[in-house]
Amino acid sequence: MIRPSLIALCLLVAGTAQARAPLRPASDRPDAPKAAFDWFEYTGADPSDAAFKPTSAQYANPILKGTYPDPAVMRVGQDFYLASSTFAWFPGLPVFHSTDLVHWNQIGNAIDRPGMLDFKRLGLSRAVFAPTLSHRDGLFYILNTCVDCGGNFLITAKDPKGPWSDPVWLPAVAGIDPYLFFDDDGGALIVFNGEPPGKPEYSGHRAIWAIGYDARTQKTIGEPKLLLDKGVNPAAKPIWPEGPHILKKDGWYYLVAAEGGTAEGHSQVVLRSKSALGPYAPYTHNPILTQRGLPKNRPLPITSAGHATLVDTPDGKWWATFLAVRPYGDDLYNTGRETFLLPVEWKDGWPIILEDGRTIPYVHAKPDLPATAPAPPPTAGAFTVREEFDGQALPLSWVTLRIPQQRWWRLESGKLVLTARPETIGGMTQPSFWGRRQQHINASASTLMRFDPAKAGDKAGMVAVQNDDHFFFLGLTRDASGQAKIVLERRAGSGDPVDGVQVASAPVAPKAGAPVWLKITARGGLYDFAYALAPGRWTTLKAGEDGTILSTKKAGGFVGALLGVYAHEGLADPGQDR
Structure with missing residues (x-):
């Protein structure tokens, strides 16, 4: 380019x-x-702000109020970084920094100048979809999809504040939601949502693929390999397995992805394998996060939860950022998809964000982490x-x-x-x-x-x-x-x-x-x-x-x-x- x-x-x-x-x-x-x-x-204040006031030892959900969807989180040393979708708004792909996972300072925008991308006359919900963050050898990576404006690309920066490089296009990555996984042995894979093998059997039938990546040449290697077709229960005809991430823990590779679309059927699922390229076996008690099936008349509902990213803390704990919405009526919300935070519990070798049937809490105990400095502008509560x-x-x-x-x-x-x-x-x-x-x-x-x-x-x-x-x-x-x-x-x-x-x-x-x-x-x-x-x-x-x-x-x-x-x-x- x-x-x-x-x-x-x-x-x-x-x-x-x-x-x-x-x-x-x-x-x-x-x-x-x-x-x-x-x-x-x-100025703003919601009923939940009055009903659920956090103590000094707690934080309030959502941690980023307003339309900050598809939150991707990553840790480098003691520092956490987060990026979210902006579609056809500009500057695009905000980048945040935190040390406590609760309070976030926006430090930049990854898409911050003309010439990087061309949004043309696209609708405001097109253009840049869900970003993902990676880091290796002092270089930060954002992978993203410019929908109807070029496809999948990566940008890099030595400092997450920017400037970020011009896009490097990834023509072999055909789909959305690419994520760059670096393995312990120096190998790397890009995982992404793509068309299923063969003809789609129903609306929303998608698959998750992986392809090799060479960080030196910034090019993909070989042909894509199928990791997951349809979803964790193919017989149920699940829709839109997307937002895939691979993480490695205790010798296992975990494939974590969303399922069910981004509306009220949204959920998060997990599979694991002894090899990064699979085969992956699903967790018996999926989903590991969802709000579907809960009573629609519950007070101050939170719905549509999914698109989670898991991150570990320096003391070995795990947390997840994810999107959800707060409707004021029957699936009516003007604040968009917001960023929430919950701890991750590992049970029998599987990560659980929230057991099925439980509601997302508006307040929760804070992570035991040092406070973010300088103190960020408010993004939670009133x-x-x-x-x-x-x-x-x-x-x-x-x-x-x-x-x-x-x-x-x-x-x-x-x-x-x-x-x-x-x-x-x-x-x-x-x-x-x-x-x-x-x-x-x-x-x-x-x-x-x-x-x-x-x-x-x-x-x-x-x-x-x-x-x-x-x-x-x-x-x-x-x-x-x-x-x-x-x-x-x-x-x-x-x-x-x-x-x-x-x-x-x-x-x-x-x-x-x-x-x-x-x-x-x-x-x-x-x-x-x-x-x-x-x-x-x-x-x-x-x-x-x-x-x-x-x-x-x-x-x-x-x-x-x-x-x-x-x-x-x-x-x-x-x-x-x-």
């Missing part, structure tokens, strides 16, 4: 935490409308986070849609300034948007904005978005008559206009450059939208909007909701085709 030029490299990273080079101009049109945001505050935009970079946790090819934002005098462009939030493009995850079922986000819409269709404000077809916009615009308005727009499916349908509006007459306060509040499946023209004098524009349109069940895909800021330039000619 051709390495990006210095110019392409600096377009994105200079304005995130990896800033290294002078910025190019934020817009090719200096007269384009600009929206300035003084700060952005997020919390408030305020971003003042007074640093040199946006927080590493902030993301945008797809991969920008030019700088349309800047941090200036304690403000985040967005250049409004014709690219729209619903247009399968790369709009002027930055946001952060909704991390609680009950949450609110607010900001102070200064924006002067010059013409009809110019608008800026806040967005709650799940994908291009499902979002809310709350902000300031100007209608065809020249009237400035605060509007609420909603897109609840591909049948709605690209910009959404206006569901509420209020005429306003702010002075040019005067501040406007905006606030979005989530109450489970209900969302409220408010504005103010003076500090603290909130006016509710619309309350009780159907926020279930941001749920995975209705919007589809694998991502959760984002809350953020957005600017859009209306077309000079209203009849012009977008």
Whole structure:
């Protein structure tokens, strides 16, 4: 692959935490409308936070609230590292560090510059799927799948903070969820989910394969070998054996994988063999983790648990990170697939995360490990986070849609300034948007904005978005008559206009450059939208909007909701085709 030029490299990273080079101009049109945001505050508290308060000797699940799915964990010495999926958000594949497995500092994003990958006009639940982490001889590896944008690849770094290398593509690894296993003898295998041998017998019939890998040449060796067809009980026609990992303990090779799809039937299973290439025999009492089959009316349910990664601690204990969800209704959740942590118990040579029929606890005793330093920003329990935009970079946790090819934002005098462009939030493009995850079922986000819409269709404000077809916009615009308005727009499916349908509006007459306060509040499946023209004098524009349109069940895909800021330039000619 051709390495990006210095110019392409600096377009994105200079304005995130990896800033290294002078910025190019934020817009090719200096007269384009600009929206300035003084700060952005997020706060959230869930019923489980009040019902299950951890003591000083306990931690709270999930350990990473909000959409941090497919968590892969790895230990190097005393340090633990974790990466998760980001699909078509950018920067992609966040990398975290911890020493206690509970508190995690985000130290980088593995996909952090244009030229590494091309997300094109992919849906937000395509692109980079589940990453996996490996380490050998001072080099860190991430293996990943860019779905519909290149296939399987590996990237490497000497420091997990980055920079990570350009992708090395793995054409012989045909499938998803690749993981690089290094054996004690120096050999290496890539295990992955792929098509079954022969013709699939039913929907969801998949297999797990392994192929040799040469770390010196960064190439695969030989032909793939089948490790598991269908799943641990082929007669039951199991679906989607995926997320495979191999670990070695006490002379046994353990093949640990998810089964049952990522919805409520999700589970984790394990097999073992005396050889890395099998044959693998399944554990008699699989699954080793699941929440399927539990009463649907149980209070504060946690569901869809699976896609686990096992890791040992320096004192010989074992733990697992995995994804699960916290619905507020019948499989309705807007927070996406979150990261949970539980200990692993070994029984008769088999790892057990949670015996079948037991519910995932919201609080659990902490691992006996040294505290993570410096203390990370909160990611569990109830919390408030305020971003003042007074640093040199946006927080590493902030993301945008797809991969920008030019700088349309800047941090200036304690403000985040967005250049409004014709690219729209619903247009399968790369709009002027930055946001952060909704991390609680009950949450609110607010900001102070200064924006002067010059013409009809110019608008800026806040967005709650799940994908291009499902979002809310709350902000300031100007209608065809020249009237400035605060509007609420909603897109609840591909049948709605690209910009959404206006569901509420209020005429306003702010002075040019005067501040406007905006606030979005989530109450489970209900969302409220408010504005103010003076500090603290909130006016509710619309309350009780159907926020279930941001749920995975209705919007589809694998991502959760984002809350953020957005600017859009209306077309000079209203009849012009977008």
